[in-house]
Amino acid sequence: MPDTNVRPDSMQRITTPALAAAFIEEQIKELRAQIGSDQVLLALSGGVDSSVVAALLIRAVGKQLTCVHVNHGLMRKGESEQVIDVFRNQLGANLIYVDASDRFLDKLAGVSDPETKRKIIGKEFIDVFAEEAEKLEGVRFLGQGTIYPDILESKDGVKAHHNVGGMPEKFDFELVEPVKLLFKDEVRVVGRALGLPDSMVDRQPFPGPGLGVRCLGAITRDRLAALREADAIVREEIGKAVADGTEAPVWQYFAVVPDMRATGVENGKRRFDWPVILRAVNTVDAMTATVPELGWDLLKRITDRILAEVPGVCRVLYDLSPKPIGTIEFE
Amino acid sequence: MPDTNVRPDSMQRITTPALAAAFIEEQIKELRAQIGSDQVLLALSGGVDSSVVAALLIRAVGKQLTCVHVNHGLMRKGESEQVIDVFRNQLGANLIYVDASDRFLDKLAGVSDPETKRKIIGKEFIDVFAEEAEKLEGVRFLGQGTIYPDILESKDGVKAHHNVGGMPEKFDFELVEPVKLLFKDEVRVVGRALGLPDSMVDRQPFPGPGLGVRCLGAITRDRLAALREADAIVREEIGKAVADGTEAPVWQYFAVVPDMRATGVENGKRRFDWPVILRAVNTVDAMTATVPELGWDLLKRITDRILAEVPGVCRVLYDLSPKPIGTIEFE
Numbered sequence: 001m002p003d004t005n006v007r008p009d010s011m012q013r014i015t016t017p018a019l020a021a022a023f024i025e026e027q028i029k030e031l032r033a034q035i036g037s038d039q040v041l042l043a044l045s046g047g048v049d050s051s052v053v054a055a056l057l058i059r060a061v062g063k064q065l066t067c068v069h070v071n072h073g074l075m076r077k078g079e080s081e082q083v084i085d086v087f088r089n090q091l092g093a094n095l096i097y098v099d100a101s102d103r104f105l106d107k108l109a110g111v112s113d114p115e116t117k118r119k120i121i122g123k124e125f126i127d128v129f130a131e132e133a134e135k136l137e138g139v140r141f142l143g144q145g146t147i148y149p150d151i152l153e154s155k156d157g158v159k160a161h162h163n164v165g166g167m168p169e170k171f172d173f174e175l176v177e178p179v180k181l182l183f184k185d186e187v188r189v190v191g192r193a194l195g196l197p198d199s200m201v202d203r204q205p206f207p208g209p210g211l212g213v214r215c216l217g218a219i220t221r222d223r224l225a226a227l228r229e230a231d232a233i234v235r236e237e238i239g240k241a242v243a244d245g246t247e248a249p250v251w252q253y254f255a256v257v258p259d260m261r262a263t264g265v266e267n268g269k270r271r272f273d274w275p276v277i278l279r280a281v282n283t284v285d286a287m288t289a290t291v292p293e294l295g296w297d298l299l300k301r302i303t304d305r306i307l308a309e310v311p312g313v314c315r316v317l318y319d320l321s322p323k324p325i326g327t328i329e330f331e
Numbered sequence: 332m333p334d335t336n337v338r339p340d341s342m343q344r345i346t347t348p349a350l351a352a353a354f355i356e357e358q359i360k361e362l363r364a365q366i367g368s369d370q371v372l373l374a375l376s377g378g379v380d381s382s383v384v385a386a387l388l389i390r391a392v393g394k395q396l397t398c399v400h401v402n403h404g405l406m407r408k409g410e411s412e413q414v415i416d417v418f419r420n421q422l423g424a425n426l427i428y429v430d431a432s433d434r435f436l437d438k439l440a441g442v443s444d445p446e447t448k449r450k451i452i453g454k455e456f457i458d459v460f461a462e463e464a465e466k467l468e469g470v471r472f473l474g475q476g477t478i479y480p481d482i483l484e485s486k487d488g489v490k491a492h493h494n495v496g497g498m499p500e501k502f503d504f505e506l507v508e509p510v511k512l513l514f515k516d517e518v519r520v521v522g523r524a525l526g527l528p529d530s531m532v533d534r535q536p537f538p539g540p541g542l543g544v545r546c547l548g549a550i551t552r553d554r555l556a557a558l559r560e561a562d563a564i565v566r567e568e569i570g571k572a573v574a575d576g577t578e579a580p581v582w583q584y585f586a587v588v589p590d591m592r593a594t595g596v597e598n599g600k601r602r603f604d605w606p607v608i609l610r611a612v613n614t615v616d617a618m619t620a621t622v623p624e625l626g627w628d629l630l631k632r633i634t635d636r637i638l639a640e641v642p643g644v645c646r647v648l649y650d651l652s653p654k655p656i657g658t659i660e661f662e
Contacts, residue, residue, distance in 0.1 A: 114594070258593075260548070260590060262661040263445070264656045265654065300622075303651040314657055315651075316651045316652055317648035317650050319606075319647075319648050320630055320633075320646075320647045321647055323596065324596050324597055326595050326638075326646045
């Protein structure tokens with residue numbers, strides 16, 4: 001019996017809508033054969049991989065799929081709203097939306113160590129998801145957005161290849177992983193063919209702990225709110241500049257708000273507020289990264305908008321650090 | 332009797348070496364008449380104003396002047412060494428050098444509030460200087476680097492016009508302020524005519540608390556050392572680029588090291604180190620300031636050098652904030 005976790009040499013790279021359509025037809029057949037009349041559960045983060053798996057499962061088994069979207073309070077601006085709009089309103093999915101913001105932020109209060117923050121967010125996520133799973137009856141399958149690099153890295157021992165991971169043993173779900181032999185670019189082509197919006201399919205890499213690792217140190221609600229607004233401005237302005245061709249494509253760009261304050265002045269009054277750090281990088285493999293030479297007009301427009309629109313911020317800093325030595329994320 | 336704190340309308344702006352030489356000759360006569368055979372004391376910070384007053388007094392009364400240079404541990408790289416070299420070795424002044432670094436840094440340990448830091452540094456400076464003054468006998472005069480803008484601002488009630496300020500009353504010194512009717516640019520012309528080195532005469536504005544307000548939050552010796560090295564690299568590289576004409580002149584530029592850490596990676600190992608913030612501004616009156624559009628080659632060269640040469644630093648950030656809302660300094 002062949003190892004189903006090895007991509008066959010004969011498998012053609014999915015680069016066109018036609019190839020994507022063929023892949024989708026084949027997967028729908030296989031998913032129906034695997035799942036039959038049983039129930040499937042899926043943690044839908046809003047990321048490309050889980051979104052494509054959700055869209056495939058909706059095509060294949062419709063209401064037998066239940067999506068759970070956990071808003072951990074660390075989503076980017078408009079992200080949970082988009083998940084609800086696309087999957088519940090447009091695709092008609094069974095979608096359970098759990099606003100667990102307070103629960104996460106309460107647990108994170110006063111925690112400044114990055115690793116501890118990550119652990120709390122990861123554990124809490126499993127707990128919330130498991131609680132929702134327990135409320136459902138007769139679920140046999142768990143859908144997962146595993147992609148081929150996850151499997152390759154898992155074989156190398158770099159990281160565990162399942163995305164959700166650590167589900168309590170009592171559930172004993174069988175996994176459904178329809179894109180596990182695809183590379184990221186293929187997942188995007190398939191997502192587009194499934195009718196997912198560009199903003200979801202082309203979504204920049206976003207870490208599981210979300211804005212939690214970009215609101216540096218101990219997260220507070222006010223600083224997190226400032227980060228979310230600043231990040232939306234950074235993404236909007238660089239996105240527009242790339243779209244209209246005034247900037248070359250940039251691989252990833254986002255805002256970071258450190259746990260520090262610096263002086264500012266407004267209408268003659270002293271302020272003591274946060275800086276926003278603007279991080280933008282180009283990379284091929286995320287192992288090394290360079291800093292794009294963004295236009296000064298763009299940098300100044302972003303700066304002016306953040307200083308004018310985001311409460312509690314009095315400075316904007318552009319990160320000049322290549323990787324190595326600076327990593328792409330800050331914690 | 333005319334107000335000696337008002338610049339006469341007839342007084343010509345000192346813009347040439349010849350005008351400076353005439354001013355110097357006149358001041359030497361006046362200083363000798365005022366001081367006679369008495370002793371003069373001067374706090375010599377290494378700044379333009381006190382350096383020019385010291386050089387004038389050396390010409391006028393030679394060894395009747397005693398300069399006290401207090402190294403508060405917050406000087407920039409090489410600064411105290413230059414004061415000693417120029418005044419003791421080249422100009423043959425009576426110079427008392429007090430290395431009070433430990434005393435200042437011990438008092439500042441754990442103090443993170445900017446205003447408290449400033450007060451501690453200011454009070455400690457007076458205390459150290461007063462202790463040195465007490466050891467001397469027969470001092471009647473106190474030299475001061477008051478300049479005309481100090482007097483104008485003092486009249487406006489903006490700030491007290493004496494530089495040292497707050498000397499204990501028991502001393503009852505008479506003030507000697509030979510450059511009190513000069514504007515800053517005139518002080519520089521006079522300094523050059525007195526043979527002071529360009530690096531001293533053209534010194535960028537540097538706050539009294541020195542690197543203490545650029546090592547943000549609670550100062551530690553290791554972070555202060557990193558700041559001093561990074562600041563030297565920033566000043567060297569931008570200075571060179573301006574000198575060789577690849578950059579237009581920049582009014583002020585320096586490094587800041589905040590009290591925070593971010594991840595980095597080196598040879599596959601995780602680091603958790605400080606960022607260096609690069610601050611550069613152009614301004615006419617320091618009330619508003621713009622950020623120069625430095626060349627990417629220069630920004631990247633500074634970044635690479637700081638990351639390679641300064642222990643404990645894994646990132647470099649360029650401050651994009653105009654004033655307002657960002658101030659020139661960070662605390």
